[in-house]
Amino acid sequence: MGLEPRSGYQALVEAPFPEPHCLLGIRVADRSLIGIDYLFSQEKPLAPRTSLAALVVKQLQGYFADPGYRFHLPIQVRGTPFQRRVWAALREIPPGKTRTYGALAAALESSPRAVGNACRANPLPLVVPCHRVVSVSGLGGYDGRTAGRNISIKRWLLDHEAA
Template sequence: MDTSPGIPGAASTLNAYHWQPGWGWIEAQFQNGALIRLAFADAPSLADPSLPSVIPAPASLRELLDAYFSGRPIAARDALQRLPIRLQGTPFQKRVWAALTEIPYGKTTQYGLLAQRLGSAPRAVGQACKANPVAILVPCHRVLAATGLGGYGGLRSGPAWSRKEALLHLEGAL
C-alpha cells in the first residue's frame, strides 16, 4: 500500500503539519514527501522540537480534508492515488488497511465480517484498526462491532470515541 516515491539511499526528511479545520487539531506527518501519519490531536504535538510547528499542510491533503469535512464524499482509493502515502506496519496490518480503503464513503462493515473476509479474527482486525496511522483516508471509523459502534483508537468512550460517531454521522452512515 506504499504509494510514495522513494529514492534508495537518499537522506530522510520529516515534516509535520498541524491545523485546526473545525473538528479539532489534525496532525499530518510526511517523510520524504509521503504521508506517514494523519491523526486527530488535542493540540499540536511538540514531541520533536526540530519539526516545524503550525504551517500549512500540502494543498492536496488540505483539499481532500476540506472536501471530507464539508460533507462531500471522497473515495479512499482516489485519495490514496492523489496523495503519496507510506504506511508502515506488519503485513497483516497492511492487508487490513487495504481492505478498509475498499469500504465506501457512507457505508460500514463489522469487525467480524472483515475478519472473515481476511481469514482472521475480529479482535486482530480491531487491533490493526487501532494501529492505523492514517485516519480518515484509511477509514477505520467505518468498522463497527456486531453490537454497536465498537471502539475507536482503542477506546470505547470519551472524545476519540465520540469522534468516530461524528465521522459516521457526517458520512450519513448513522
C-alpha cells in the same frame, strides 16, 4: 496519540468536530503522507510547510465539505503484512457504509480482535477509514478507546457520512 504538538508536523489543521476540539497533525516524509494524528491540545493551526502537506490539507477539507470525497494521496504505511492487508480492505469500504469487525475478519480469514488491533495501529485515520468498522452491537472502539472523545469523533465521522 502521545506526540507533542508541532513535533515533526508539516501542518496542524483544525478538525470540524463540534466536540472535542481537535487538531489534525499531518506528517509527511519521502514525498508521502505517513501520519495523521488527533491532537487534543490548545495549539493553533499551523500552515502547511510543504506542498505535499498543503495537498493533504486541501484533501482533508474536501472530505469535510463532501463526505463522499475520495482521497488521492501518496501514502506510505509501515505495519505488518496483516496490518497492511486490513488497511487495504478499509480503503475499499465506501463512504456512508460500514463493516463489522467480524465481517472484515471473515473476509480476511482472521479474527475480529486482530482486525481491531490493526485498526488501532492505523497511522492514517480518515484516509484509511478505520471509523467505518463497527461492532456487531454498536460503534465499537476508535483509536484504541471505547469511550470518550475518540468515540465522539467516530460517531461524528459516521454521521457526517450518513452511515
